[in-house]
Amino acid sequence: MSDKNWAGNYQYSARIVRPRDLDDLREIVTRAPKIRALGSRHSFNDLADADAAGVLVSTADLPSEIRIDAESRTVAVGGGVRYGDLTRDLQSAGWALHNLASLPHISVAGAIATATHGSGDRNGNLSTAVAGMRILTASGEFVDLVRGDPELAGAAVSLGALGVVTQVTLDILPTFDVRQRLFGGVQWDVVLDRFDAVTSAAYSVSLFTTWDEDTVALAWLKELDGAETTIGDDFFGAPALTEPRHMIPTMDARNTTQQLGVVGPWSERLAHFRFEFTPSNGAEIQSEYLVPRAQAVDAIRAVRELAPVIAPVLQISEIRTVASDDLWLSSAYGTDVVGFHFTWLRDQAGVEAVLPALEAALLPLGARPHWGKLYLDEDAVVPGLYPRLDDFRALAERFDPEGAFRNAFLTRLLGSV
Numbered sequence: 369m370s371d372k373n374w375a376g377n378y379q380y381s382a383r384i385v386r387p388r389d390l391d392d393l394r395e396i397v398t399r400a401p402k403i404r405a406l407g408s409r410h411s412f413n414d415l416a417d418a419d420a421a422g423v424l425v426s427t428a429d430l431p432s433e434i435r436i437d438a439e440s441r442t443v444a445v446g447g448g449v450r451y452g453d454l455t456r457d458l459q460s461a462g463w464a465l466h467n468l469a470s471l472p473h474i475s476v477a478g479a480i481a482t483a484t485h486g487s488g489d490r491n492g493n494l495s496t497a498v499a500g501m502r503i504l505t506a507s508g509e510f511v512d513l514v515r516g517d518p519e520l521a522g523a524a525v526s527l528g529a530l531g532v533v534t535q536v537t538l539d540i541l542p543t544f545d546v547r548q549r550l551f552g553g554v555q556w557d558v559v560l561d562r563f564d565a566v567t568s569a570a571y572s573v574s575l576f577t578t579w580d581e582d583t584v585a586l587a588w589l590k591e592l593d594g595a596e597t598t599i600g601d602d603f604f605g606a607p608a609l610t611e612p613r614h615m616i617p618t619m620d621a622r623n624t625t626q627q628l629g630v631v632g633p634w635s636e637r638l639a640h641f642r643f644e645f646t647p648s649n650g651a652e653i654q655s656e657y658l659v660p661r662a663q664a665v666d667a668i669r670a671v672r673e674l675a676p677v678i679a680p681v682l683q684i685s686e687i688r689t690v691a692s693d694d695l696w697l698s699s700a701y702g703t704d705v706v707g708f709h710f711t712w713l714r715d716q717a718g719v720e721a722v723l724p725a726l727e728a729a730l731l732p733l734g735a736r737p738h739w740g741k742l743y744l745d746e747d748a749v750v751p752g753l754y755p756r757l758d759d760f761r762a763l764a765e766r767f768d769p770e771g772a773f774r775n776a777f778l779t780r781l782l783g784s785v
């Protein structure tokens with residue numbers, strides 16, 4: 369049975385199977401000529417798919433063990449475990465992750481495979497917390513990579529090209545408390561002239577806009593409890609909101625994590641959305657472009673000029689920051705970046721019609737598209753944006769010499785085996 373992704377905008381070509389243990393998984397992986405791992409299906413393109421004769425192996429029913437090692441300050445988790453389950457266990461044991469994506473429903477292995485990130489000038493993406501991985505290769509071998517192995521920096525953001533990640537070890541830190549405050553209507557001039565001051569004002573800062581407004585609609589701050597702050601009841605002149613809000617004004621704030629400055633655990637504040645609220649699918653498509661921080665202000669100006677072009681299909685945009693890292697296929701490889709995220713209407717043709725203009729503005733600035741979101745890259749700019757791509761290609765060929773995990777997406781990026 370083939371099926372769709374979470375957003376419903378992509379129909380997988382390959383048959384989906386759901387092994388319940390690692391022996392089953394190993395048998396499936398070694399038998400199938402073409403295979404891909406499927407996490408919680410939250411990507412928006414053909415990245416996870418295999419061709420029609422292939423097999424998609426869902427990690428949803430695989431062992432979901434969560435093992436905390438206080439001494440090494442790490443946690444080992446099954447690749448299919450969702451962040452919402454992991455954060456609950458970590459918090460009850462007094463531990464934390466450094467950051468989360470907006471949604472806690474995504475799987476750990478799927479998130480790190482695509483360099484999924486939250487926000488915060490000093491926060492690396494979720495893949496930067498990877499301290500080790502266990503990968504089942506097409507030959508049926510389990511390969512362990514640990515910190516110190518030079519290949520870990522290549523494998524952390526794997527795009528599923530190396531094998532099925534059955535276990536991930538992540539760095540943890542002592543639990544901490546956070547409060548969220550939202551501020552309405554930040555002047556564009558403030559964002560353009562004082563960008564660094566705006567994004568460094570809290571542990572995590574997100575700006576929400578539809579680009580055509582007189583002011584940036586919303587600044588969403590996640591502040592560490594007890595941290596010094598210069599932000600009082602206003603944020604660069606924008607007043608603190610006194611009612612909870614969803615980032616899309618017409619949607620119910622009930623689904624969002626607690627706001628209004630109420631202090632509480634990181635596990636219930638760092639994601640924008642609550643884990644208890646489980647959307648089975650979403651009426652949206654997403655794209656995101658990670659622009660080198662030095663180009664962020666130019667990128668904001670460029671996207672504002674495109675506001676009338678993108679408005680018919682845009683629900684909301686989020687601007688957030690991610691710290692530089694050294695992971696070969698990370699969108700923050702070698703540079704701090706600013707994410708330009710677009711939540712579109714679920715109108716595939718409409719979105720694909722506006723992406724060329726957006727990419728013509730952003731890709732020349734060095735923007736790297738989010739691997740798991742919709743992008744076109746008609747001029748094949750993207751491979752040139754990754755200095756370690758050749759090393760990654762060699763790593764993938766060593767792990768998977770027959771190309772069992774090489775799908776159409778990876779063939780566009782890396783060529784065929």
Ligand SMILES: Cc1cc2nc3c(=O)[nH]c(=O)nc-3n(C[C@H](O)[C@H](O)[C@H](O)COP(=O)(O)OP(=O)(O)OC[C@H]3O[C@@H](n4cnc5c(N)ncnc54)[C@H](O)[C@@H]3O)c2cc1C
Pocket residue numbers: 374375404405406407408409410411412415416427447448468469470471474475476477478479480481482483484485486526527528529531532533534650654738740741
């Ligand atoms: C509502 C929503 C909110 C989102 N918010 C954010 C956000 O805040 N920040 C952000 O950066 N992104 C965000 N994303 C994007 C999302 O984090 C990525 O698309 C991520 O890859 C999804 O993980 P998944 O488990 O659903 O992966 P899937 O879509 O199932 O797969 C994605 C890739 O991961 C690989 N993969 C999955 N599991 C394994 C495994 N065990 N072993 C090897 N490879 C594997 C697949 O082969 C595929 O290549 C969001 C997406 C949605 C739908």
